[in-house]
Every structure is written in structure tokens, then in C-alpha cells.
Amino acid sequence: MELYRLVFDCLTLIAFSKVFVNSNECNDNSAATAKIVKSCPQNHKEWIEAAARKGCEQMAHFCSSSEYHCVINAWGNETIEVCAPKQQIVGNTCAEYSQGGKRIQRNRNVPCRNCPSFYQSNESFNYQECYEHVKNAKTSRTTQLTTESISVESTEEKVNQSTSVTPMENSARLVQNIDNQNTPSHIIIISVCVVIGLAGIIIVFTVKQRSWANKICSHFKRIVLQSEESKMTKQKSAIRNVEEGPEVQNCLLEKETQIQNVFYKLNESSDNTNSDAFSS
Structure with a gap:
């Protein structure tokens, strides 16, 4: 019984070793067929x-099944053609070929909404x-490399220009840079002065306008008061005339009576004189 069990264990180990060896051999042969391509079938x-x-x-004699694959790599920036056993991809992700593991698997970093x-x-x-x-990854990488190359070229150009410039030109450029740096401050100072000047003019104009308005108002008030005073004076005189009217009339009548009496006496005296002269 123990002999049978020992034989069974040995056969099992041999079978597993063959599977392991075949698996490693399959992975190695798959890696040999891996090739980066520009695009995959549409x-x-x-x-x-x-x-x-x-x-x-x-x-097929190295692997249980060997299928054509065109999938992305682990970094998601290249497409790879490879012959490898097919795998079931789960979790709405893209399939990738792992060059380290030498096999097809799911890429957790690249989700696939339509998968x-x-x-x-x-x-x-x-x-x-x-x-x-x-x-998209290639486009962004190309843009980044282009930007970096442009910056490197501009840096090299600046270095070449700086090495080819004489000390006098360097000092002149330094002075020009200082002037350019000071220019914004001058502009700011001038702008502030202009704003302050305009504010002062507006304040002075406002004060003068108020003083002119006060003068005009006082003049109109004076005219109105004078007209009111003249009206009041006329009203008072009219009232006084109305109140003193009968007394004045009586006085005039008395004066008229006195004058008539004087004329009457004068007439009598003249008549008497004439009569005396006639009698004599």
C-alpha cells in the first residue's frame, strides 16, 4: 500500500514539474514573439x-494554446503584438502584456468604459x-519632448550668445535690463501722480462749485427779501392811508373853510373902502 502511494506521489510530482516547465517554456517563447507596433487591428x-x-x-507545441494578441504594455504608452495563451480580462479594464511576467493580464491603471x-x-x-x-499618451509625450527640446535649444542659444558677447556688450545689456526693470516702477509712479492730480482738480472744482452755488443762493435770497420788504412797506403805507383818511379829509375841510373866511373878510373890507370913497 505504501509502495502504491509512493508511486502515485512521484507521478504527481512529475506531472506538475512538466506543467511548470512547459509553462515557463511557453512564457519564454511568448516573450520572444513580443514586438512593439505602431497600431493594432481596428x-x-x-x-x-x-x-x-x-x-x-x-x-502550439510549446503552449496549451497560443493566440495572436495586440494589446497595450504595462505603462499604457505602447502597443505590443505577441503570441500567448488567451486570458479572461475582468473589471472593465484593458488587457496588457506584462514584459516582466511574460504573460497577458489585466491593466488596473487603464480603465475601459466600453469594455x-x-x-x-x-x-x-x-x-x-x-x-x-x-x-493620447504618445501625443502628450511628443508634446513634452518638443517643449523640452525647444527649452534646451533656447538655453543653448542663450549660452552661446553669452559666450560670444564682449564684456562691453554684457555691461550694456546689464544696464538695459536694469532700465527695463525700472520702467514699470516709473510707469506706476507717473500713473499714481496723474490720479492724485485728477483727484485734486476734482476736489477744487467741487469746492468752487459749492461756493459759487452758495453765492448765487445768497444773492437770490437777498433779492427775495428786498422784494418782500418792499411789498410789506407798500402794504403798511396803504394801511396807514386807509386808517388816516377821515382825519386828513377833516383837516382839509377846516383849511378850506378858513381860506373861504379869509376871502370873505377881504371882500367885505374892499367893499367898505369903496363905499367910503364914494360918499366922500
């Missing part, structure tokens, strides 16, 4: 044509969103 027809060119069937929760890795051509991620 549809099923292009996928079949690319698989035919790659010839992954030749690796289903479960799909086979050799069907990646159905989910172009993963390839678009690589294109």
Missing part, C-alpha cells in the same frame, strides 16, 4: 490578417478605447 478582418502574418500556430466586465484577451480589437489611450 476590426475583425484586420485581426485575422495580422494573426496570419504573425503565425502563432507554430507555438464588458468579462471578455477574452484575444478580442481586444473590439475595444479601441484602449488603443486610443496609447495614442
